[in-house]
Amino acid sequence: MNITIDGIQYEIKKNTTILQACKDAGINIPTLCHDERLNPSSSCRLCLVEVEGTKNPVTSCSTMVRDNMVVNTKSKDVIKARKDVLNLIISNHPMECLTCDKSGNCKLQDYSYEYGVAEGTFKGAKRTPKTDTSNPFYDYDARKCILCGLCVRVCDELQGTAAIGIENRGFDAVVTTPYNEGLINSKCVSCGNCVSVCPVGALSPKRQKYRYWENKKIRTTCSYCGVGCQMDLVVKGDKVVDVEPAKDALNNGLLCVKGKFAYKFINHPDRLKTPLIKINGRFEEATWDEAYRYIRKKVNELKPEYGADSFAGLTSARCTNEENYLFQKLFRAVIGTNNVDHCARL
Amino acid sequence: MGCRKVLTLERLQQIRKEHRPILEARVGEAGNADINEDGSIVLNGDYYKKQVRIALKNCGIINPLMIEDYIAVDGYSALANILFNKSSGEIIDDMMASNLRGRGGAGFPTGRKWNEAFKYDADQKFMICNADEGDPGAFMDRSILENDPHSVLEGMAIGGYAVGADKGFIYVRAEYPIAVKRLRTAIEQAKELGILGNNILGTGFSFDIELRLGSGAFVCGEGTALIESIEGKRGMPRTKIHRTAHKGLWQKPTIINNVETYANVPVIFQKGVDWFRSIGTEKSPGTKVFSLVGKVQNAGLVEVPMGTPLREIVYDIGGGVQDGKGFKAVQTGGPSGGCIPAHLIDTPVDFESLGKIGSIMGSGGMVVMDEDTCMVDVARFFLEFTVDESCGKCVPCREGTKRMLEILERIVSGHGEDGDIELMEDLSETISKASLCGLGQTASNPVVTTIKYFRDEYEAHINEKKCPSGSCRPLIKYFITEACIGCTRCAKSCPVDSCITGKVKERHVINQDVCIKCGTCYEVCPVKPVKAVVKG
Numbered sequence: 001m002n003i004t005i006d007g008i009q010y011e012i013k014k015n016t017t018i019l020q021a022c023k024d025a026g027i028n029i030p031t032l033c034h035d036e037r038l039n040p041s042s043s044c045r046l047c048l049v050e051v052e053g054t055k056n057p058v059t060s061c062s063t064m065v066r067d068n069m070v071v072n073t074k075s076k077d078v079i080k081a082r083k084d085v086l087n088l089i090i091s092n093h094p095m096e097c098l099t100c101d102k103s104g105n106c107k108l109q110d111y112s113y114e115y116g117v118a119e120g121t122f123k124g125a126k127r128t129p130k131t132d133t134s135n136p137f138y139d140y141d142a143r144k145c146i147l148c149g150l151c152v153r154v155c156d157e158l159q160g161t162a163a164i165g166i167e168n169r170g171f172d173a174v175v176t177t178p179y180n181e182g183l184i185n186s187k188c189v190s191c192g193n194c195v196s197v198c199p200v201g202a203l204s205p206k207r208q209k210y211r212y213w214e215n216k217k218i219r220t221t222c223s224y225c226g227v228g229c230q231m232d233l234v235v236k237g238d239k240v241v242d243v244e245p246a247k248d249a250l251n252n253g254l255l256c257v258k259g260k261f262a263y264k265f266i267n268h269p270d271r272l273k274t275p276l277i278k279i280n281g282r283f284e285e286a287t288w289d290e291a292y293r294y295i296r297k298k299v300n301e302l303k304p305e306y307g308a309d310s311f312a313g314l315t316s317a318r319c320t321n322e323e324n325y326l327f328q329k330l331f332r333a334v335i336g337t338n339n340v341d342h343c344a345r346l
Numbered sequence: 347m348g349c350r351k352v353l354t355l356e357r358l359q360q361i362r363k364e365h366r367p368i369l370e371a372r373v374g375e376a377g378n379a380d381i382n383e384d385g386s387i388v389l390n391g392d393y394y395k396k397q398v399r400i401a402l403k404n405c406g407i408i409n410p411l412m413i414e415d416y417i418a419v420d421g422y423s424a425l426a427n428i429l430f431n432k433s434s435g436e437i438i439d440d441m442m443a444s445n446l447r448g449r450g451g452a453g454f455p456t457g458r459k460w461n462e463a464f465k466y467d468a469d470q471k472f473m474i475c476n477a478d479e480g481d482p483g484a485f486m487d488r489s490i491l492e493n494d495p496h497s498v499l500e501g502m503a504i505g506g507y508a509v510g511a512d513k514g515f516i517y518v519r520a521e522y523p524i525a526v527k528r529l530r531t532a533i534e535q536a537k538e539l540g541i542l543g544n545n546i547l548g549t550g551f552s553f554d555i556e557l558r559l560g561s562g563a564f565v566c567g568e569g570t571a572l573i574e575s576i577e578g579k580r581g582m583p584r585t586k587i588h589r590t591a592h593k594g595l596w597q598k599p600t601i602i603n604n605v606e607t608y609a610n611v612p613v614i615f616q617k618g619v620d621w622f623r624s625i626g627t628e629k630s631p632g633t634k635v636f637s638l639v640g641k642v643q644n645a646g647l648v649e650v651p652m653g654t655p656l657r658e659i660v661y662d663i664g665g666g667v668q669d670g671k672g673f674k675a676v677q678t679g680g681p682s683g684g685c686i687p688a689h690l691i692d693t694p695v696d697f698e699s700l701g702k703i704g705s706i707m708g709s710g711g712m713v714v715m716d717e718d719t720c721m722v723d724v725a726r727f728f729l730e731f732t733v734d735e736s737c738g739k740c741v742p743c744r745e746g747t748k749r750m751l752e753i754l755e756r757i758v759s760g761h762g763e764d765g766d767i768e769l770m771e772d773l774s775e776t777i778s779k780a781s782l783c784g785l786g787q788t789a790s791n792p793v794v795t796t797i798k799y800f801r802d803e804y805e806a807h808i809n810e811k812k813c814p815s816g817s818c819r820p821l822i823k824y825f826i827t828e829a830c831i832g833c834t835r836c837a838k839s840c841p842v843d844s845c846i847t848g849k850v851k852e853r854h855v856i857n858q859d860v861c862i863k864c865g866t867c868y869e870v871c872p873v874k875p876v877k878a879v880v881k882g
Contacts, residue, residue, distance in 0.1 A: 042585035043739045045780045056779045056787075062585040077779070084776040088745035122745075124752040147738065166580060166738065169563070171748045173738025 001067035006074060018060035018071055019047055027073055030082060030111045032089075032199050033148040034061045037252060038157050041149050045085050046111065049073045057081060083115050091120025092127055093200075094143050102201030104212035108146060129174045134184035137261040138195045138205045145175055145202040151194035158254060163188040175202075192260035196245055196253065205261065210236045219246065222259040223318055227251065229259050240266050299335060308336035317344040352548045353540030355426055358417065365418040369408065379407050387419065396663050398625060399649045400633045401449070401486075401609040405493035410528050413535040416496040422541050424615035425500050428507060429549040437508040437615075438464050444619045445631050446611070450476055450567075450604030451679070451708045452784070453630070453697040456611075462591035463509040463599040471511035471599040473502045475608055476572060477518035477525070480564040481680030482731060484711040486635040487605035489647055491518065491525035494609065495532035499542065499555060501608030504615065506553045509601055514553065517572050519560040529557060564735035568783050569602045570594075571737065582737045583783035604709065606635055626652030630696040634707065640677075640714035641668045648712075653694040656686065660714055672717040675799070679708025681728040681735075682788030684795030685721060704795045706788065720817040721800040722807050726754040728792040736785065743786030746777040750793060759820045762808035767797060816881060819863045823882050826854050826867075830878040836867035 003012050005025055012021045017040070022029050032044035040062040048057040052070035057078055060071075072078065090112060097103045112118075129142035149166070152175055156162040163186045167176045177186035195203045217232040230249030234242035240263050247253035265271055275291035276283035286294070302310060313335075315327045324342065331340040370387075373379050379389045387407050388394065399405075408415035416422070428437060442457030463471055475498055479487040490498065502514045518526055533555050536542040544552045563581045565571045570584035573595050594600025610632060614622045623631045630652040636659065639645045643665030650659060656676060660666065667673045675685045678695070684705030686693060693699050697707050715724065729751045738744045750773055753766050774790035781787045797804060806812045813821040826836070832851035840846045845861050848854030856867065871879040 040585050040587065041739075042782055043741070045741050045782070048780055059585060059782075062587045064587070081776050081780045084746075084773065085741050085780060088741055088749065091749070092745055122749040122752070124749055146741075147744070149739070166582075168738070169565075170733055170736035170738045170744055173744065 001065060003065050003067070003069040003071060005071045012065050016065050018049060018051075018058070018063050018065055021065050022060060022073060029060055029073060030114070031061060032107055032111075032146060033150060035150055035154070035197060038150070038153045041153065044148055046082055048078055048081050050075045050078055079115070083117060086112055086115055086117045087121055089146050090117055091122035091124070093120065093146065095119065100144070100201040101204045101207075101209070106201060107199035125171070127171070127174070129176075132183050134182040135188065135190060136206070137190050137257065138192060138203060140183065141202055141204070142174055142176070144200055146200055147173055147175065148199060150197040150199065151175060151203060154193050154197050159189075159191055159193050161187055161189055161191070164194070190257040190261065191255065192257065193245075193254050196255070196260070205242060208241050210234070210241050215241070217244070222255065224258040224262070225317065226321065229255055231255060231259055233263070303335070309339060311335050311337050312339035312341070315340070315342050317342060352545060355430065355547055358422060358426055358541075358547070361414055362417050362420070362423070365414040369415055369418040373407065393644055393646065393663065396658065397649050398633050398651050400613050400625070401490060401606045401635050402494075402647060402649045403613065404497065405489055408494065410493050410495055411531055413496060413532065413539060416494070420616055421496050421612070422500055424612040425503050425541070426547055428504055428615060429547055429551055434464060434508050434510060437504065440615070440619055441508065444614050444622050445629075446607065446614060446622070447630060447697065448604060449606035449610070449634065449709070451706065453707060456603060456607055459591055459603075460505060460509050460601060462589060463511075463601050466592045466599045468599050470513070471509055472595045472601070473506045473509070473511045473514040474572065474576070474595065474600060474602040475502055475514065475516040475605060476567060476569065476602050477516055477522075477605045478560045478567040478572060479519065479605070479709065480567050480735075481709055481711045483639045483713060484637045484680060484709055486637050486647060486710045488522050488525055490605050490609050491522065492528055495529050496536065497609045497612055498605055499532060499536055501611035502555060503542065503546070503553045504611050505601055505603065505608070507551055509599070511601070512552045512554065514555040515558050515576055515595070516555060517558045517560060517566070517576060519562070521562065526557065526559065533557070563737070565737045565783070565785055568785060571783070572602065573600065582739045585782065606710075627694070627696050629698055634695065634710060636710045636712045638664050638712045638714070641671065641716040641719070642666070642714040643668055650695070652696040655692050655694050657691045659695065659712065660691065664714065667714065667716045673714070674717050674719055675715045675721065677713040677715065677724065677728075677792070678711065679706035679791070680711040681731040682706065682785065682791050683708045683711065684791045685715075685724060685799060686795075687799040704791065704798060706791065718815055718817060720758070720813050720815040721796045721803050722754065722813075723758050723818055725792045725796045726751065726758055729754060729789065732785065732789040736789075740782035740786060742777045742780045743782070743789060746773055747786070747789045749773065750777070750790065754793070757804065757807045758813070758818045760807075760811045764808065766808055767801070767804050771797060822863050823858065824861060824863065824865065824868055825856055825880055825882070827878050827880055828853060829873050829876065830854050831873060833872060835870045835872060836879060839866045839870045841866065
């Protein structure tokens with residue numbers, strides 16, 4: 001169908017939202033509560049656009065295009081409404097950008113810059129909900145929450161856990177766990193998908209300090225299980241300092257607790273980087289060559305005396321499918337025992 | 347399940363015949379109502395003379411706990427007649443022709459709403475009655491539910507037959523325990539008799555009604571928030587992607603009408619579309635029930651034809667302002683309505699006319715204000731209500747109304763600043779245009795209309811730090827003039843230590859720093875003809 005956006009005609013497919021149509025046309029519409037994976041909520045009211053023939057502006061995230069629709073995304077009224085909404089949010093938001101981890105990657109900061117909202121002009125009450133640092137992997141600073149509801153919806157609609165919800169009404173509304181008992185006492189499985197969608201600094205991973213502009217991102221496959229989730233390792237210097245799920249992959253922007261948070265072993269001092277051989281009751285570092293030779297020697301010595309079943313091999317879920325296949329082949333075909341297992345059974 | 351006798355049309359008519367004399371005898375004995383030649387029973391007395399009662403027609407006349415009483419006043423005859431003689435399409439046509447408009451506030455034509463659900467193909471459809479009446483001081487729906495519950499059940503069943511729904515929910519606020527009890531009894535009796543349930547009157551049409559109790563959230567009166575609440579979720583309005591008539595409760599076609607709307611339905615089918623359209627105005631036919639409260643002589647429920655001038659309601663029925671004081675304004679439409687000033691008192695009360703002057707019909711609240719009422723404080727009062735009841739989902743309502751309330755609180759406490767009026771006008775525009783649901787979109791109406799019609803009062807508060815009506819306490823000052831005779835009565839009556847000082851037979855002085863502005867000194871001062879204590 002034909003629609004006109006900001007004076008230019010476009011051919012748009014049926015059942016498309018105005019927001020999607022604008023995105024396809026390269027027109028940027030601000031959103032704080034929108035995520036194409038979730039049902040539209042239309043709570044932030046930033047994506048308002050004017051549609052000819054309707055009295056009030058409409059939210060582009062929830063309005064489907066109609067044939068011959070005329071949309072105006074940059075009218076004076078729309079810009080005023082967006083500025084007012086940003087002003088209202090900022091007026092109730094701690095101005096801590098200088099120390100906030102999210103600075104540089106914060107949608108509220110970006111839009112305030114774009115629309116020239118330097119400060120909140122309404123000097124009144126501010127929200128004072130409690131922060132929750134009980135979860136071992138991430139913190140929740142409720143003061144910074146802008147109640148876009150993305151965390152609640154991702155937890156419910158995509159993760160299927162529904163550990164958090166909104167409590168109280170109006171100005172006192174707050175995202176929290178049932179009966180305010182804290183994240184650690186809730187159903188939260190620490191998947192961190194709420195952290196990944198938070199557009200501001202309300203939900204942030206417990207992590208080493210870094211600024212977004214200091215990093216590079218490296219796309220990789222999560223090695224924890226066989227699903228093959230894609231993720232971006234956030235690397236500062238030569239250290240992995242964070243993990244972000246990839247949206248353009250089969251995991252659809254989601255990760256589990258391991259993929260999202262269990263990266264700190266990479267630079268951990270206890271991490272094994274070479275094989276160990278026990279000499280005189282103590283494990284000593286060795287090269288792979290030494291290790292292979294040692295294994296061959298021991299197998300040749302012990303197999304004639306005690307039989308093949310005196311050997312057992314234990315491999316790891318962190319290895320690839322192919323590596324695990326080869327490992328069991330080594331034990332069954334070369335050594336001749338079925339005593340082979342894997343840490344995923346533990 | 348045991349085998350139950352199916353209610354027949356003959357049996358229904360028989361109940362009516364048997365019970366009518368009993369009802370008439372009771373009415374005659376009570377003496378509060380007259381039986382007209384056409385068989386209608388109407389309450390007598392001056393208060394009711396100017397009223398035309400359709401939705402309230404049985405209130406105060408029948409016993410709501412007896413289904414036979416309702417049947418005796420032709421109750422359920424419209425449903426029976428429809429089930430035997432009319433198709434769904436014909437009912438929809440009649441409803442559209444009647445142009446009955448939703449009585450919950452928005453005034454959407456009921457027939458058009460029903461038609462949407464009727465046309466939409468689905469395996470299950472629902473009828474919902476919105477009985478979550480939450481406007482402060484409004485008790486129209488409560489009165490119907492408590493005094494004539496069967497009229498609502500009948501209206502819902504007719505709607506169910508029309509759109510193809512076999513299940514209805516009444517969402518009633520838990521703060522109406524009597525209404526809940528009587529609805530429960532009415533549903534039980536109707537099921538027992540067979541006028542609700544499976545295979546009604548042997549026609550094959552089934553319709554069941556269940557109650558759902560609200561938990562005290564005003565916003566659950568908003569249709570989609572109400573649906574969320576019935577589904578067991580937090581009561582917050584949905585964004586309007588689909589019409590509820592297409593995808594509503596559990597994503598099935600759903601009709602939500604207000605109590606008063608349903609109460610009108612059976613009467614329209616009893617007396618005909620032409621009769622209904624002969625009452626009220628062309629665009630708003632029928633009557634509307636108002637809850638007339640505030641500084642009016644005769645407060646109570648008033649049902650009048652649409653288009654009746656405000657003056658008739660306030661003066662002819664309401665008896666004018668209490669204590670002979672001057673009429674200042676009337677607030678219509680509940681907390682999201684507007685204040686109508688004295689010079690517009692001849693405005694006819696219908697959807698269009700009220701909209702034109704910045705107010706709304708709303709669900710029918712009507713608060714009369716006298717000369718002692720401060721309009722800035724009125725705006726603050728209603729806004730405080732909306733701020734409390736905002737669900738917090740969308741930014742303009744959650745944050746914007748709160749900021750507006752903060753400005754109003756500043757003004758009534760004497761800290762208003764130059765530019766506050768303009769700031770509120772500017773902010774109200776965004777709140778009205780950008781809010782998600784009706785609550786936010788109309789929240790600033792009381793502020794906008796009071797600024798429009800009583801701007802001078804705002805200016806007095808801000809510029810002169812004075813409340814012209816003498817009602818905003820922080821802006822009032824009491825002081826004692828030279829006329830003081832030194833009788834000491836004020837000092838003795840003053841509840842604050844060391845506030846009023848002075849020797850006998852000498853002029854007394856009020857210490858402004860400790861004065862709590864209770865006005866006791868003013869009340870007790872015996873000096874005549876002008877008191878020595880002055881309020882300013």
